[in-house]
Amino acid sequence: MRKAGSLIEARPRTAPRPWPLVATPKLPRMTNISRAEPSSVYLSVEAWVAVRKIRQDWMVARHKRISNTESGGRAVAYVISRIACPYCGKTLVELPAATPVYDVACERCEFRAQVKSVETPSRGRIRGASARPLAGLRLAGKLSPPLVVVWKWDGETRTAGEVWIFPLVPWSHIRERVLPDTHATMAGRLMVDYHDLSALPHFVG
Numbered sequence: 534m535r536k537a538g539s540l541i542e543a544r545p546r547t548a549p550r551p552w553p554l555v556a557t558p559k560l561p562r563m564t565n566i567s568r569a570e571p572s573s574v575y576l577s578v579e580a581w582v583a584v585r586k587i588r589q590d591w592m593v594a595r596h597k598r599i600s601n602t603e604s605g606g607r608a609v610a611y612v613i614s615r616i617a618c619p620y621c622g623k624t625l626v627e628l629p630a631a632t633p634v635y636d637v638a639c640e641r642c643e644f645r646a647q648v649k650s651v652e653t654p655s656r657g658r659i660r661g662a663s664a665r666p667l668a669g670l671r672l673a674g675k676l677s678p679p680l681v682v683v684w685k686w687d688g689e690t691r692t693a694g695e696v697w698i699f700p701l702v703p704w705s706h707i708r709e710r711v712l713p714d715t716h717a718t719m720a721g722r723l724m725v726d727y728h729d730l731s732a733l734p735h736f737v738g
Contacts, residue, residue, distance in 0.1 A: 604688025608650035609636050611691060612681055616738045619698050620644050633666040634678050646679035646698070649727075650686040654694060657732070661725035664709050677702045680727065681738075696738035699730065706733065 599607075613625050618639035625637045628645070636648040651659050659682065661667075670677065680702050685694030706729055712722045 599688050604686070605648070605650055607688050607691055608683045608686055608693075609648045611683060611686075611693060612648050612696060612738075613637060616681070616696055616698070618642060618644050619700060619736050634670070637681070644679070646681045648681045648683065650683045650688070650693075652686055653684070655682075655684045655697065655731065657729050659727050659730065661707070661727055664723040664725045667707065667725055671704055677704055677707060680730075682730070697730075698736040698738060699733055700736070702727065702730075702733065706730070 609627055613627060616625060617623065618625055618641070621639060621642045621644070623639055623641040626640050628635055628638055634647055635645040638645040647662075649659060649661070667677065680699040682697045682699070683693045684697065685692075687693070706727060707725050708728055710724050710726055712719050712724060714720045716722075
């Protein structure tokens with residue numbers, strides 16, 4: 534059908550095809566996980582779980598307006614403004630960014646600690662940082678750094694649920710892990726995780 538004076542032929546309207554959730558390579562047909570998803574790719578259960586995890590991480594990063602580094606800096610400022618030294622009660626101050634392991638220190642006594650911000654409620658396991666500085670402390674026979682954990686942290690609104698202070702974290706609760714080869718920036722880097730934190734004595738700030 535063509536309108537008078539028109540050079541463009543009228544075409545029947547069709548519903549737009551939905552875009553796939555993520556770009557996936559061609560894989561052998563194994564198990565159709567869900568027909569509700571707008572994709573006809575057949576994946577194994579393990580591959581489907583991995584794809585969903587990648588998409589969830591991508592969605593979280595997409596909606597973040599600040600970087601993880603900036604969010605961590607705000608968490609340190611939050612701790613300093615609300616938490617006093619657990620030993621002498623004096624004010625905590627922020628250490629220079631180049632200081633390894635530690636983030637805050639007491640202005641009077643020798644107390645120093647590292648600050649970890651976690652977006653979820655309190656739990657037993659959290660992610661840590663690079664394992665190399667902690668390995669140096671352990672080989673030298675020193676204690677692990679005290680830990681200050683900010684739970685339910687929102688870096689954009691600068692709000693949190695609770696602040697827990699762990700004056701002593703045994704080395705048995707700190708375990709190493711290796712970043713996978715698929716990591717975007719630090720593939721193969723040795724990191725640490727903190728395990729069974731809820732079983733350790735702590736102060737609630």
